[in-house]
Amino acid sequence: MDLEVYDNTERVSSEWKTLICEILDFAGDYLKLPSDTEMSVTLMDNNEIHRINKEYRGVDKPTDVISFAIEEEDPNEIPIILPDEAEFEIPKNIGDIMVSIDKVKEQAEYLGHSQERELGFLVVHGFLHLNGYDHMQAEDEKEMFGLQREILEAYGLKR
Numbered sequence: 001m002d003l004e005v006y007d008n009t010e011r012v013s014s015e016w017k018t019l020i021c022e023i024l025d026f027a028g029d030y031l032k033l034p035s036d037t038e039m040s041v042t043l044m045d046n047n048e049i050h051r052i053n054k055e056y057r058g059v060d061k062p063t064d065v066i067s068f069a070i071e072e073e074d075p076n077e078i079p080i081i082l083p084d085e086a087e088f089e090i091p092k093n094i095g096d097i098m099v100s101i102d103k104v105k106e107q108a109e110y111l112g113h114s115q116e117r118e119l120g121f122l123v124v125h126g127f128l129h130l131n132g133y134d135h136m137q138a139e140d141e142k143e144m145f146g147l148q149r150e151i152l153e154a155y156g157l158k159r
Contacts, residue, residue, distance in 0.1 A: 001028040002091060004040040009101055012043050016119060023120050026155045027127050036091040039130060041123060046102040064103035065122040067129035069095040097126035113159050120157040124148050 003024055005017050020041055028037055044052075046062035053059045053066060070093050099122050108118035128144055135141035152158070 001025050001033070002036055002038040006040065006042040008042060008044040008048060012101060016043075016116070019116055019119060020123050023151075023155055023157070024123060024127055027124055027151050030151050030154065031131060033094075033131075034092065038091050038093040039095055039097070039127075041097045041099060041126075043099055043101050046100050049098060049100040049103070052098060062100055062103065064100055064107060065126045066098045067095060067126040068098075069130045069132075094130040097123060097130065099123060099126065111159075117152075117157045117159065120152055120155070121148070124151050 001024060003021055005020050007017070024039070024041070028035075049064075049066065050060075050062040053061065053063045056068075057063075057066070099119070104115055104118045104122060108115040111118065125148055128148060133140070133144040133147065135144050
C-alpha cells in the first residue's frame, strides 16, 4: 500500500506511525487490495477535527475519525486519457482518514484498553469506510464491525 501519514500535532511517536502503516498494509492485504493502492492518514487534535467535522458533516463537535473516500467517477472532472500502448496503470487512491489523537487517548482510557488498540481500531474503521463499508443499517453494521474485529484480532490487537 502506498500510504502517507501526516502528523499535524507533531507529537505522535514513530512507533504509532509505524503501527498505522503496518495495520493498514495488513488490512489492505486482508481485503486483497492491489499493492499500489494509495491513501493517507492525517493525525490531528480535537480542535482541528472539530472544525473539519463541522465544515464537512455539519456536526459541531470533535469526533474520533473521519473518512473521505475518493469517488471513482466525477462527472465534473476531466478524464485522464492514456495512450493505448501505455504499459502502466494508475494506482487507485481510495481516500483520506483523519484521526483525533486526543480522542484516541480519551477513548482508550474510557474503554480500558491500550491506546495502540484504540488507534488501530480507528484507522481500520476509517479504512473500511474508504472501501465501501458502512454501519447505517443493522445488517451493514454487523458486517463492517465483524470484519473490523477479524482484522484487528488477526493483526494481534485484541481488546
